[in-house]
Each structure stands twice: as C-alpha cells, then as structure tokens.
Amino acid sequence: MAVDILMPALSPTMEEGTLAKWLKGEGDKVEAGDVIAEIETDKATMEVEAVDEGTLAKILIPEGTEGVKVNAVIAVLTEDGEDASAVSAPAESDVEKVTPVAEPEVLEAQAAADAPAAPALTNPDIPEGTTFTKTVLRDALRDAMAEEMRRDETVFVMGEEVAEYQGAYKVTRELLQEFGPRRVVDTPITEHGFAGLGVGAAFGGLRPIVEFMTFNFAMQAIDQIINSAAKTLYMSGGQMGCPIVFRGPNAAASRVGAQHSQDYAAWYGHVPGLKVVAPWDAGSAKALLKSAIRDPNPVVFLEHELLYGLEYDVPDLEDYTLPIGKAAVIRKGTDVTLVGYSRMVGFAMDAAEQLAAEGISAEVIDLRSIRPLDMDTIVQSAMKTNRLVTAEEGWKHMGVGGEIDAGGPEQGLDSLDAPRMRVPQNEVPLPYAGNLEDMSLPNAGDIVAAAKAVCEGM
Amino acid sequence: MAKAATPKRRSSPKLKKDEALKYYRDMVLIRRFEERAGQLYGMGKIAGFCHLYIGQEAVVTGMQACLKEGDQVITGYRDHGHMLACDMDPRGVMAELTGRAGGYSRGKGGSMHMFSREKNFFGGHGIVGAQVPIGTGLAFSNKYLGKDNVCLAYFGDGAANQGQVYEAFNMASLWELPVIYVIENNMYAMGTSVERHASETELYKRGISFEIAGEEVDGMDVYAVKKAGEKAVKHARSGRGPYILEMKTYRYRGHSMSDPAKYRKREEVDDIRSHNDPIDGLKEQIVAQNIASEEDLKAIDKEIRAIVKDAADFSLESPEPDPAELWTDVLLPVEA
Ligand SMILES: Cc1ncc(C[n+]2csc(CCOP(=O)(O)OP(=O)(O)O)c2C)c(N)n1
Ligand SMILES: [Mg+2]
DSSP: OOOOEEEOOTTTTOOEEEEEEEOOOOTEEEEOOOOOEEEEEEEEEEEEEEOOOOEEEEEEEESSSSEETTTTTEEEEEEETOOOGGGGOOOOTTTHEEEEOHHHHHHHHHHHSSSOOOOOOOOOSSSSTTTTEEEEEHHHHHHHHHHHHHHOOOEEEEETTTSSOOOTTTTTTTTOOOOOOTEEEOOOOOOOHHHHHHHHHHTTTTTEEOOOGGGGGGGGGGHHIIIIITTTTHHTTTTTOOOOOOEEEEEEOOOOOOOBBBBOHHHHHTTTEEEEEEEOHHHHHHHHHHHHHOOSEEEEEEEEEHHHHHHEEOOOOOOOOTTTTTTTEOOOOSSEEEEEOOOHHHHHHHHHHHHHHTTEEEEEEEOEEEEEEOOHHHHHHHHHHHHHHEEEEETTTTTTTHHHHHHHHHTTTTTTOOEEEEEESSSSSSSSSHHHHHHSOHHHHHHHHHHHHHHTOO | OOOSSSSOOOOOOOOHHHHHHHHHHHHHHHHHHHHHHHHHTTTSSSSSSOOOOOOOOOHHEEEEEHTTTTTTTEEESSOHHHHHHHTTOHHHHHHTTTTTTSTTTTSSSTTTOOOOOTTTOOOOOSSSTTHHHHHHHHHHHHHHTOOOOEEEEEEEEEGGGHHHHHHHHHHHTTTOOOEEEEEESSSEETTTTTTOHHHHHHHHGGGGGTTTEEEEEEOOHHHHHHHHHHHHHHHHHHOOOOOEEEOOOSSSOOSSOOOOOOOOOOHHHHHHHHHHHHHHHHHHHHHHTTOHHHHHHHHHHHHHHHHHHHHHHHHHOOOOOGGGGTTTTTTOOOOO
C-alpha cells in the first residue's frame, strides 16, 4: 500500500512552510527515522523524519517550494515489493486541498486579524510625520533589550536557553552574538535560584533582565519576586532598590494545557513594590520594555506567545520610550469603552470593528500597565461613553476587571448608567481539548456580546 | 557537543524466553506508539507540546519489570512510554493526545498531564521537577500506611537541577522513605547539554550529601536497567530508604516537536542509533541466543503495528469531550 507523506506541522502555530531540501531522492530506500527532507517553519529549519519504511516513489513538491500548507501531500512512499510506477501523479490542487485542522491555527488566524489598522492610533503620543517599520513583536522586544544593553553596560540577560539556543521563543535571538556569554547567560532549570540570583545581582549594582521561558515557571520563583524583589526597598527604609525586569510569555499559548496556560496579571498586580506591564503591539512593547529596564524598581513584564509572530508598525524614533502606568486610547468612540491588555487589546479592536458595522461606536483602551493602573484614562473615557467592558485572559474572581470596576467609583465613575461587564477566562483550569479550550478563553465575539449587552436600549 | 552515550557494553546474561520477548514487545510498542504520535502531531491531530520518548525505551521497560502490585510511578511530561509500561491502554493514551473524550483525562489533560489511579500512575507533570517531591510524598504514604510498596520517581538530567529535588532527597533520606529516584540522563535539557547545565555531571552522585546511595546504569540496555532496578527496589522495599539510579540514555528526536535540535550534530544521533539502540541491542541478543528467530520477532512487530494502528484510529474516532465537561472536576463535593 502506498503511503502519502504529508507536510508536517512542527510547531503548534505553523500553518505552512518552505520545503527547503530533499535529502532522499525518488527510488531511494527509506527507513523509519531517516531524515528525508528539511523544511523551514515560522521559527526555524527542521528536519523531517520518515515514520514508515519503504521506497520513496514520488516527490510531489519540489525543493524550494514556499508556502506549502500543513498536511499537503509532499511525497509518496511505497512498501517493499510494490511497483513505484503504479503511483499516479497527484492533482495540481493537492497542495491546497488539505486544510489544517488543529485549533492552534484557528487561534493564530484570530490573532493575525488583530494587527493594527492605524499605527498612529495604537501609539497616540507619536509625533505627526513619523515613519514606521513593520516588525514582529519578538524582534521589537529583542531590539529593546539590545538597545538598552548597548546603552548600559550593567544590563544583562539571564534565563533558560536564552543564549546558545537563541531563546525558546527566539526573543533573545542574536544577543549572544553581539554581547557574548558574560552578558547573555544560559541558566540551568532552576527558576527559584536564578530569580533570587538576579535580585542579588541587582542589589550588587547590575540591571538584570531575567527571562522566564514562560511565566508559568515563574511560580517556582514567585517567592523571590515578591518577598525579595518587591519588598526589600521598603524593608530597608529605602536603602535597597532592586532594578530588575522579570519577563517572558504569559497566559495561554495554544493547547498546552492547564499548567502552561495562566495569566498572572492579577497575581503580580496585587503586590505593592512591583510594577506590572502587559503590552499588546510591538511598538508600545518595545518602548515599555526599554522603560522597564531603566526603571529603578522591579518590573514584571508580561508578554504573549501568540503575539510574538505578529507584525506591527514600530515607529522609527530614536530611543522611543513610554511611561509605565499610562494607558492609551487607541480607538476613539462614543457609545462604549472596551478595556483590555495584552492579546485582549487585539480582540477589543476587532470587536470595535464588528460593533461599528452594527452602529455601535466603541472606544478602545490599551491598559499597557496593570500596576500602576491608569484609572484616570479609563474614567475619562467611561464618563463620556457611560458604558464599560473589560476583557482579560485571567479568571474573573479577584481579577483585573474587578479592580477596574471597583476602582472606578472611588474616582468618579459612579455616574455610569449601565452595568459594566467583564469578559474573563472561564473559572476552570485551562483544558487541553480544542473545543473546551475555545469555550474557555475570551475572544472578540465575547467582547462584542458584552458590549451589546451594556448598550441594550441605547 | 556532549560526550556520546555510554559506549556499548551490553550485559550478556542468559536470556529467559518469556522475559526477553516481553521486553522486546514492550519496547517496540513504545517506539511504534511514539512514531505514530509524532505523525499525528504532524497532521495537526495532536496539538500543543508533544515530547517523544524514542531512544529511552529500555529505561522504563527495565524499571517497570522490578515492580509489584501497588507500587507507584510518577514522571514528567515525557510520559507516554511510562504509561504504556504501566500497562495503560494505548487507546486511552493516544486519545488523550488527540484531546478526545476517550482519553485517560477525558481530553482535559493532554500529552503532559495524564493519570491512572487504577494503574498507580500519578502523572504526567508539566512543571520540571515537580514530580520529585510528589513521588517522595507517595512513598511517605506507603510508609505511613504500613504498605511495603515503593514509588519510582522519574526525572530528567535538567530537572536534577531544581531545588525542590534536593529538598525531597533530604526528607526521603531523613525519614527512610521507599522511593527510587530514576534520573533519565539523556544528555540534554532541551538545548543545553549536561556539561553546560551541571557542575557535577555524574548525577548519581547528587545524593551523596544526603547519604543516598546512587549508581550509574547503561540505560540503553534493558537487562542492565533491570539488574540495577532490582537492587534499588529491594533496598527501598526493605525499609532502608531512597536510592538513586542515573540512567545514561539518549533521545533521538528533538526535545518537543518544534525543536530544530541545532545544538547537536546529526552524526551524534545516528551514531547512537546505529550502535547503541536498546531495541536493536536486545534483538541481536535474542537472535544470537536462539531464543526466537527474526521471523518470530517480525510477527511481534506486526502485532504491535496493529495495536498502534487501532489506538490511532480510536483516538481519531473518539469524539471531542462534551461541552459540559468544561465545568466538571474543578472541586469535589463535600460529603454530607
Ligand atoms: C519549572 C519549569 N521550567 C521550565 C520548563 C520548560 N521545560 C520543559 S522540559 C525542559 C527541559 C527538561 O530537561 P530534562 O529534565 O533533561 O528532561 P528531558 O526533556 O530531557 O526528558 C524545560 C526547560 C518547565 N516545563 N518547567
Ligand atoms: Mg534531559
């Protein structure tokens, strides 16, 4: 029986790739485990190994072909003794025929739709006439670190796989090459240890950037972040500041299950002595990371894996920074205020677009910082629109949305004439199954529904 | 580049037929299962992270052969092989990988988080090192309840650097808990070789300051594993406390499916695969000692292929979990 060899998905977010090279030719014998081809994915070049044994009867996608869809038939293998010539050539359309089935692609596609339409709005403080360069988020974060490392010799990066591997998510790509192993340090898997070591290094006069492979693993280190980094300035009567950045991807990725998918914004947002930043687009992320590195205080910098590969307009401004603790109105509207941070901002922008089509004018606020929380910007907007929807990837109970709702009245939000609504993750550990994960995580549709509910009878 | 796995120095005991064929079958089942899982991942049927055990089969196969009813097993995220070796149903394991209702966690756990109380398999843990204190706690419960059961706590060379491992070592030794720490040293923690992540690379020595005996074992030789395992299990079961076995082994595939594995040379992998493969090694011994013929082994291979195909088919036919499952299992009701 002939076996189709399909274009494999080699990462949860891969939809298509380049078939870079065939390492076996037609007529070659292949054993399970043999490398038969090389493909380039969104992140790296990967080897494709054979799963079955037999003879490579036909190569259907020549090497060098770009944009080969995951699951397209790339070659045909015949079992021993079978007649290779019996394998018929495929229809042209085969490359397109098989569409990816996995949920990750769906999530990525949704995320891709979040790319900002109007750069000037995503960063309202940028001077007129500024030009922009399209940059993916991971590169913008990298550039921020590189710029600060050039500027200040005491800044260094430390974490698992940050140096030789170039970062588990490639955010520290090429930093080792430029700055060398003294300043780009691979650590063992010892989060509690290296977070504490980072705190000590900060006390000792350095400015560490501690990368957690994901913030889920920072739970191993949370004692050092809170008990040591956040509190020592106070406990020492102001003697011992701790200029350190703890950064890495936060919240859900794609089908990685409960232990690898948590939003820590509310967790860290609870703690006096910390600053907490959770940016969305690449331009503000770069500017905020630079500010975080310069900040004399410990900053928890929450990134998002599903945004790393998305392209945004980054302003061509020398040494562009943004203040931590300031939110941004990134879309103007009159009927309802949508507030989010990180990936939820993209969904809010998407929701605003959908709402506009239905005659509802939504204003969108990118929180950027969780602590300090910019209630002024939220209150100003909500006073105008009179309706408020908050979106977060974390749980609702004791969450960021709850804090905004509660913080509002203290600052004059009590004139609000419609119920505010929160759009959170469902109150369960994140399930693995695709359908349940979809149900559990908030998205643009949920924000639209909430906005409509608060606009009822408008 | 890391130094290659233990050079070939196979134990050459006289094999007993049933035992040898069981090991062969168990290892081939894991290998074929994992290859299929890799394929389903490539097709988008398995999502998220998927860490394959290919190359390390002898470790779990040899160790599990030392256990008796009621002994417990716990490991990290590279867990499919351990579950099969615990005699869990390949259908249920594969269906968990595809996130379906027929999976061991009814689709809610995924590749890294799977459990079976019936088979005393306590996971499947996504956080590197977390299983070590938990496994120590299982051993604590055995001692507390007066059972003569032991717990096997498997973890990687990279995990061996987590602080909680040493906190557990200390308590286990202090309280003489029946736990065997099986360090699966496959020479890399993701992209970092042991030389680059460990100050003492001979990991079996990591228990010395806790007075825990340790031993280095050729983890590519199922009989060597079995022999060391029996000694360690006997030690723990007889109330003399924990034991450390450092299994020198190797993973052929990337760390997970999305790892381009640029940190090692293709030749390093090929060399171990062609000279030190646990399945090929056993096969040679079986044939050389006339325990079974190549044809007999081929027949077993065929049987295994059918089991794996059945598991894969089941994992694709099984429906996604019922939406109501989203809300179940968060807390148990309090008994009235
Ligand atoms: C606390 C924690 N830190 C980091 C990770 C990410 N991670 C998963 S596996 C792994 C490497 C572990 O290597 P090792 O212990 O040698 O086991 P192997 O993968 O080789 O089986 C890393 C860094 C994690 N899951 N948990
Ligand atoms: Mg390892």
